[in-house]
Amino acid sequence: MKINKRVLPTLPFRLAMIPLLMLAAGLAQAADKKEPHDNFYFLGEMNKASTVMVIDTKVVPPExxxxxxxxxxxxIVNGNKPGAERPADYLKxxxxxxxxxxxxxxxxxxxxxxQDILSTTRRLMQRERVxxxxxxxxxxxxEFLKLAEDNIDTIVPAYTNGVQAQPIxxxxxxxxxxxxxxxxxTRFKEAYARLNMSPLGSGALGTSSFPIDRKQLAALLGFDGVVENSYDAAQLGALDTGIELTGISSSxxxxxxxxxxxxxTQYHQPYPWIMITEGKLTGTSSIMPQKRNPYGLNxxxxxASDVVGGAMTYQxxxxNVTPGMPDYKRDQVEKTLDQTAMSFTMLADLLSNLQIDKARALEEVDADYSTTTELxxxxxxxxxxxxxxxxxxxxxxxxxxxxxxMKPADIPFSEVQRIYGEALKAFNFEHAQFPLTQAQFRTSLTAQNMIASSKGLGGPQRPEVERMLAAEKASLIDDQNWVKTQQQKLTKASADLDAAFHKAGQ
Structure with missing residues (x-):
């Protein structure tokens, strides 16, 4: 099985911590995905585009x-042979x-x-990864939406400052x-629009005396346009696009x-209300037979920490480097994007293996006083x-x-009335008699009542949750279609480039 070092840069450490079978399952899942293209591939694409362009602009005669x-x-054919050299540097x-x-x-x-080749390479590799x-x-x-749909009425405790606050x-x-x-x-899609602009043909700094058609080069490579200022294209743009992409990844x-x-935090409890299905994402201890370690979480x-670290590394x-230095034109952005993609792959796997104990979650809520806001x-x-x-x-x-x-439901109603009278003395308030009946009081402290009583936009009440869930499902379809459209555009551009390239050779 091939291990993608770009995806798992801290593998030696993790092998020491994570059971091999569980790690192998994750790697197998990653192996099913299409590998990103390397520098050699994109050098070939740029060479094909440049060849077509210099022929069309008569920089090079047809023969x-x-x-x-x-x-x-x-x-390109030679480089695609097994074990062949695939140089990443144009000088090689x-x-x-x-x-x-x-x-x-x-x-x-x-x-x-x-210079412009390297800047273009970065964008070609990054857009594929985005x-x-x-x-x-x-x-x-x-997976989020599937789990949410299965738990519309599952009452759970929510926390602020690490303390149970209200039920949702x-x-x-x-x-x-x-x-x-x-x-x-949304941030990635907006960043993609700025990323998918071509620097190719800008030269080292200020273009050249050749009639280079930068717009044609951009179209041949599937870019939506060009980075117009040639100094920006070759020397500056790689920095801010890299910062943007790694920043969103870190977020x-x-x-x-x-x-x-x-x-x-649920794993600190003897009886958690949320658990991971025993199997590939859990493991036992070498000495303690009771342990069910949540390796999927670890x-x-x-x-996720590697992603944050990668973003900081790029910064x-x-x-403190001058324009034109290679420091911000290396592959750290691609590494971070790969790590982020793998994080979401692993997140989907985790979500599909969660087990929610609805009764235990409600028991956790009922054991505390998080409904007193509604009282x-x-x-x-x-x-x-x-x-x-x-x-x-x-x-x-x-x-x-x-x-x-005492739990809220266990407090005698006579004590409730007494405490109410004592509390009002601090305010010199006239309503000395507790105004709720015992039934009203008991109802006010139930999580079901508090959630059902919520009226605000975006709250946990069922009608709002169902509305938000439907909106998220529609949003997911839009996002899936957007990615598919962009991938199809790149596939078509690659096919059109091949056709134009081979036509130029006839």
Whole structure:
């Protein structure tokens, strides 16, 4: 099985930590994906495009053009043979062409430099990876939505400051994460529009005296246009596009980290309400037979950390260098994009293996006092008790219940009435008698009532969750179609380039 070092740069460390069978399963899944093209491939594509262009602009006469076409084609064929040399540096690539076509083969390079070639290579490799990354994001989103649909009425605790705060539904929780990833997807699509512009033909800095048709080169390579200023194209653009792409990747990875850590806290409990299906994403201890270690969480967290680290590495490499240096034109951006894509692959696998214990989740909510906000709301809404007064009473009620080790449902109603009267003394409030019946009071503290009573846009109540879920499903279809359209455009551009190239050789 081939291990993609670009995807798993910290493999030696991880092999020491993660069971081999589990890691092998993840690698097998990655192996099913289409490998990104390498530098040699894209040098060949650029050489084909440049050959067509210099013939069309009459920089090279047709007969010589045929000779160059044959040489460029043969170098590509030779490089595709098993074990063949596939140079990534143009200075090592061009001698292969000259060995076949002679010195005249270098006329194909008219108006180009390694500078604009390298800048173009970066964009060609990055756009391919952005589309792959978005494809993996879409797959993970599909898993989010499936899990959400299965848990529309699953009541779970939600936390602020690490403390149980209010009950929501698990579907509401999951849709919160898809909202964040929607923004990341939008950022990537917007970045793609800026990325998919061609630097080729700008030369080292200021173009050349040859009549280079940069727009034709862009079209032949499937770009949507050109980076107009040649200095920007060859020397500056690689930096800000790299920062943008690695920054979005880091943002997405941080959100993945939030989710992973939230799930991981369940493993601190003897009886978690969320677990990973035992199998490829879990493992046992070498000494403790009770352990069911959540290796899927561990590995995903490490992968997300690699993304954040990769983004920071790129910033450090690009920091304090003069224009034209190679520091920000290396492959760190591609590495980070690959790591991010793998993070979403692993996230989708994790989501498909989660087990939600609905009864245990509700038990967790019922054991605490996270519904007391609704008690204060009900007092104001139904009995005209100011919220701060109701809030003070509810807080005193919580203090009493916890001191006496009682769940909310266990507090005697007579004590509720007494605590209410005592709490009101602080406000000199006239409503000394507790205004709710015992049934109303008990209902106010149920998670089901609190969620059903929610009225706000985007809340956890079922109608809102169903509306948001439907919107996310429609958004997913749009995102899938967008990626498919961009991939089809690149496929068509590659086919058109091949046709134009071989026609020039006839």
């Amino acid at each position: 010589l053009g045929k000779k160059i076409v044959a040489a460029v084609d043969q170098v 690539y061009e001698p292969l062409i000259l060995a076949i076509a002679g010195p005249d083969g270098s006329r194909m390079h008219s108006g180009r430099s390694r 589309l792959n990354l978005l494809d993996e994001m879409n797959k993970s989103k599909a 539904t698990y579907a509401h929780y999951l849709l919160g994460f898809t909202s964040v990833f929607d923004r990341d997807a 997405a990875a941080l959100t993945i980290g939030l989710l992973v850590q939230d799930i991981h 590995l995903l967290r490490l992968q 450090l490499e690009a920091h 204060a709301d009900m007092l104001q809404r139904d009995s005209d008790v100011p919220f701060r007064v109701g809030h003070h009473f509810a807080s005193d009620l919580v203090t009493y219940g916890r001191l006496n080790k």
